[in-house]
Amino acid sequence: MSKLTDPLIQQSIEQLKKYIALPSVSAKQQAQPETAKFLEQLLTEFGAEVSVWNDYDVPCVFASAKPEKPSDTTILIYDHYDVQPEEPLELWESDPFELQVTSDKFIGRGASDCKGDLISRIAALNLYRQEHGDLPCNIKFLIEGAEEVASQHLEDYLKLHQNELSADMVIWESGFKNEHEQFGFNGGTKGVLCFELEAISANADLHSSYAAVVDSATWRLTQALNALRDKDGRILIPGFYDDVVEPSEREKALVAQTIEPDLKEALGLTTPLLKNKSVNYNLTFEPTINIEGLSSGWEGQGVKTVTPKLAKAKLEFRLVPDQDPHDLFKKLTDYLNNQGFEDIKVSYLLGEKGYRWDLDSPIVNTLIDTAKDYFGGEDKVEILPSSPETGPMYLVNKYSQAPIVACGVSYSKAGNHASNENIRIQDYLDFIDFFDEFLGKIVKE
Amino acid sequence: MSKLTDPLIQQSIEQLKKYIALPSVSAKQQAQPETAKFLEQLLTEFGAEVSVWNDYDVPCVFASAKPEKPSDTTILIYDHYDVQPEEPLELWESDPFELQVTSDKFIGRGASDCKGDLISRIAALNLYRQEHGDLPCNIKFLIEGAEEVASQHLEDYLKLHQNELSADMVIWESGFKNEHEQFGFNGGTKGVLCFELEAISANADLHSSYAAVVDSATWRLTQALNALRDKDGRILIPGFYDDVVEPSEREKALVAQTIEPDLKEALGLTTPLLKNKSVNYNLTFEPTINIEGLSSGWEGQGVKTVTPKLAKAKLEFRLVPDQDPHDLFKKLTDYLNNQGFEDIKVSYLLGEKGYRWDLDSPIVNTLIDTAKDYFGGEDKVEILPSSPETGPMYLVNKYSQAPIVACGVSYSKAGNHASNENIRIQDYLDFIDFFDEFLGKIVKE
Structure with a gap:
């Protein structure tokens, strides 16, 4: 199990600190070139071949790393380096662009959405390489800088570079443990x-x-x-x-297995919920x-x-x-x-456009099974064919032709887009170990 | 016919200048005591016995003047000394609180609503007295300072002083020539x-x-x-x-005689008018x-x-x-x-509450007939049982027990509440002469 004091973890926290210090607020067109440059350096140090695409006003970072032992498996890691505006500042208990490390949290703008995700994925890959002396498979990174402003020009970039994007699976930017502490996977965005x-x-x-x-x-x-x-x-x-498109039987079954949230209590609703088959059904399919x-x-x-x-x-x-x-x-x-x-x-x-799938492919099944083992059983995992939120999954799937799954380091009280955005350190460490385990399972002997 | 160069008119313009210079914006609780003091002095000089009621935060001015030859007729002049905020300032072509006298206009905040009305009524009374050596009847003035903010405390004042308010007719603050140059009378507020x-x-x-x-x-x-x-x-x-209360036959007949406005053109309406019997019917009765x-x-x-x-x-x-x-x-x-x-x-x-009546009483008939003569015929006058706008007529009628009629110095492009508020000098002079003629007709020989 990774510990906060491990040199590899220490290094990743240093990276996260520098990444969060870059105030890359896309709504203000702020610090985007500097952040792309930071990522170029970070991924070059990781050992990838990096291109900063500059064809449109917001740069997009693409990188590719191969193991020494050739692999025919490719994982594409999609992420975004831009964040939401930090305002209102008075609600923050610390500088949003200075990572706070408390006894149990990492706090700062982007900690959850989604600078923590990228850094944890890199840490897991480094951990795997430290243990096995090589990368497990081909790894690609696609890190855009305008996700929070509707992924402006992402399609233009993907069209220009579609030959470079093929993969067997896309690991999507975000993922969190829900209020029942279930580690979440989802396979879609509305x-x-x-x-x-x-x-x-x-x-x-x-x-x-x-x-x-x-x-x-x-x-x-x-x-x-x-x-x-x-x-x-x-x-x-x-x-x-x-x-x-009507949900398939498997998609419906996945949703039927999830725990219904008590929104009335959690959100302080004053009016009855709208007519729905179930809250999670509506959030996923309607x-x-x-x-x-x-x-x-x-x-x-x-x-x-x-x-x-x-x-x-x-x-x-x-x-x-x-x-x-x-x-x-x-x-x-x-x-x-x-x-x-x-x-x-x-x-x-x-x-x-929206994207959704039933998360049924060999490599994604391996990923999910690893999580069930790692987090302690079937009921410690939530699998949803789609998030109720929106993102450019449709485009990334269209140009990579790879199925997409989202999972990550966050949790239900992370405060994405709000003040005091944070993740729990234990979730961060767990993700690194879990992902390292998964990588071990996909290597063909 | 009065002329701009007449000493009496000159004096009244001086009074109007001083009155408009007082920035008595009730929404900002501005200059209200000073303006009440100005009116106290003005009406004392006119020869009235003046009280400034100070029981509530906004002073209310009451005055009473009697002719030397006792009269059993009393006219109550209701007015307000407060005005609307002058903003936005950049739309004014001159200082809103400095009366501009152009070749044909008086311009300034309150010129039309309704400082010009009060000063013209006093000028007409002075003109009558200059011609006849005495006032025509008992005259009372009730001048509140909060009409533009829903006549705050007016009812409290009226209750306290209800014994002083009896009259045979109330001349209401406002009145204007419509876009067809008809001199308007109305007998209500919604x-x-x-x-x-x-x-x-x-x-x-x-x-x-x-x-x-x-x-x-x-x-x-x-x-x-x-x-x-x-x-x-x-x-x-x-x-x-x-x-x-359904309008009476006479009320309906009055409205039926008015000229329908072409609102679609004048207001640039993009949607059809609502279902209505006629525009003036709806504005008056609905x-x-x-x-x-x-x-x-x-x-x-x-x-x-x-x-x-x-x-x-x-x-x-x-x-x-x-x-x-x-x-x-x-x-x-x-x-x-x-x-x-x-x-x-x-x-x-x-x-x-609203107030409305059919303008049928001997003294009001005299007033309207005088206007028909003065302005050149039946079709030069518009008589409406109510304005579509709101004001405290209901209260003033309740405590004075006198029928109310509104008429005055304004016109259809006066810009009440807006920038460059103005009246036409000819309307001002005409009102003085017309009202002087009316006063001559009510004196019992």
């Missing part, structure tokens, strides 16, 4: 379509006495919103569900509609007797395979027009 | 009920992947809003219309529901994948006689509860 509705009803905000005759932007918007969803959360756009924000007229203190000329809503659909964001955007606009909302402007903000 | 809806769905904003199972504050709010009004603008709360503002979640640039925990809407009803804001607030909350919206918090912000 797609997304973000769009904006904008109602404009007049030249200027009107004195609200005109509400006796004028239909305002605000009413038009709320009517349009209500036309999109029924009270149970079902989306009312004709054809919205046409391309939804597309969604969500209003991210609303804005119109007077939002300050007290009253202002105004009939707003403008009302805006930002919305998103989370998509599942094989829904296509451009196709759904067309169905959405057609539907609003057919419902008499021609006056409402609909704008496409961003879209991404 | 009531109002402002309230806030607040939906809270969780402890914190959630990652929007939870939209697969969680019903958000934003959806709850839009559903509740849609339950309040149908597409034609009709309010769906049971009992909402119960206390609405209660309304209006959303003043909406606010929830992410309102910035781009996307933020959040399911908001909180969504807020500010709304208002405009009321007509005899609707009572407290009664309607109860009906509103009962209705929302009955519709399953117990989770939505409803807060009462402010309320005021």
Whole structure:
């Protein structure tokens, strides 16, 4: 078992410290070239051949390392070096860009999402090499710098370099132990379509006495919103569900084995959950509609007797395979027009397709079996065919043609995207040992 | 005919200049005592006995002047000395608190709403006295300092001083020539009920992947809003219309004689008008529901994948006689509860009852007939039983027991509450002459 005092672990913590010190906030286009340079050096020292792709404004790091004894197995490690903005700063108990090592935690922006993941994977590979004198197989790294801003230009990079991406398995950036301390695997990310509705009803905000005759932007918007969803959360756009691939029996069985979360308690919900087969079923398999924000007229203190000329809503659909964001955007606009909302402007903000699979392949089965052994049994592992969240898995699968599985060093209280982001040191050490064990099993004798 | 060069007009312009120079913005609780003091001096010089009521934080000015020859007719002039905030300053072409006298306009904050009204009424009384050596009847002035902030404490003042308020007619603060150059009279103000809806769905904003199972504050709010009004603008709360007093035949006839405005063109409307008998009918007689503002979640640039925990809407009803804001607030909350919206918090912000009458009394008929003569015929005058706007007419009528009529020096492009507020000098001079003529007709020989 790895210990905090092992020189190899000490070295990896030093690497994590330097990595977290780089404030690579993609939303602010901050420190991206420096961070790519840091990774270039880190992976060169690891022994990989490194390219920093610079064809678009955000550099993308690609690296490839081969064992001395040739292998026909390739693992592609996908990660991202960018992080979410650190604000609000006042909620942090320490400098977000200075790694804190407490008695049981690593704290800092990116510790969980996902600088800790990359460094732990490298540490596991180094541990394996220290034990066996060689790498277990071919290893590729694909580390983008814009995941937190919808993986801008990732597809352009993948298209340019598609010949270099083939692999047998992709280890995805993130993974965590859930609130029941089950080590999680998942094989998908939902797609997304973000769009904006904008109602404009007049030249200027009107004195609200005109509400006796004028239909305002605000009413038009709320009517349009209500036309999109029924009270149970079902989306009312004709054809919205046409391309939804029904989950397979195995996928359903995987979800049926998971422990249902008590969201009502955990999130402090005041209203009943939407109609659903089960919470985990919906989170895994159902597309969604969500209003991210609303804005119109007077939002300050007290009253202002105004009939707003403008009302805006930002919305998103989370998509599942094989829904296509451009196709759904067309169905959405057609539907609003057919419902008499021609006056409402609909704008496409961003879209991404979803990816999902049943995690059934020899190498992934080996990975999962290793976890069951390592963490203490079947019930210490959670296997989900998809995360409810969104990421560029669809693209990476499309260009690598490799099945993808996510797992990592995080846990249910890591605070991704929030203040005091952290991971537990024990999870970090466990991941290194578990992954080292897995690597031992894939080497063909 | 009065001319700009007449010493009496010159004096009144000097008074208006000093009055406008006092930045009496009630929303900022600014210059209220100084302005009350200015009025105390002005009305004392006019020859009235003046009291500055100081029982509550905003002083209210009351004054009473009697003719030497006793009269049993009393006119109460209601006005307010407070004005709207001058912001945004960059839209003003001159200092808002420095009266600009151009070739045809008086420009400054309060020129139209309603410092110009008070000064013109005093000028007309002075003109009458210059011509006839005495006042025409008893004159009372009631000048509050908080009309622009819902006449805070006006009822308290009126209750305290109700014995001093009796009159035969109240001349109300505002009045204007419409876009067809008709001199306007109106006999009412709508009531109002402002309230806030607040939906809270969780402890914190959630990652929007939870939209697969969680019903958000934003959806709850839009559903509740849609339950309040149908597409034609009709309010769906049971009992909402119960206390609405149907307009009398004479009231309807008055409105039928007015010229319908072309709102679609004037306001740049993008959607059809709501179902209505006529624009002026609805503006005069129909209660309304209006959303003043909406606010929830992410309102910035781009996307933020959040399911908001909180969504807020500010709304208002405009009321007509005899609707009572407290009664309607109860009906509103009962209705929302009955519709399953117990989770939505409803807060009462402010309320005021409406007032309306058919402008049929001997003294008001004299006033209107004088205007018809002065301005050139029946079709040069517009008579409406109510303004679509809100003001404390109900209260002033309740405590004075006098019918109320509004008329004044303004016009359709005065820009009340906006930048470059102005009146036309000719309207100002005309009002003085017209009102002087009217005063001549009410003196009992």
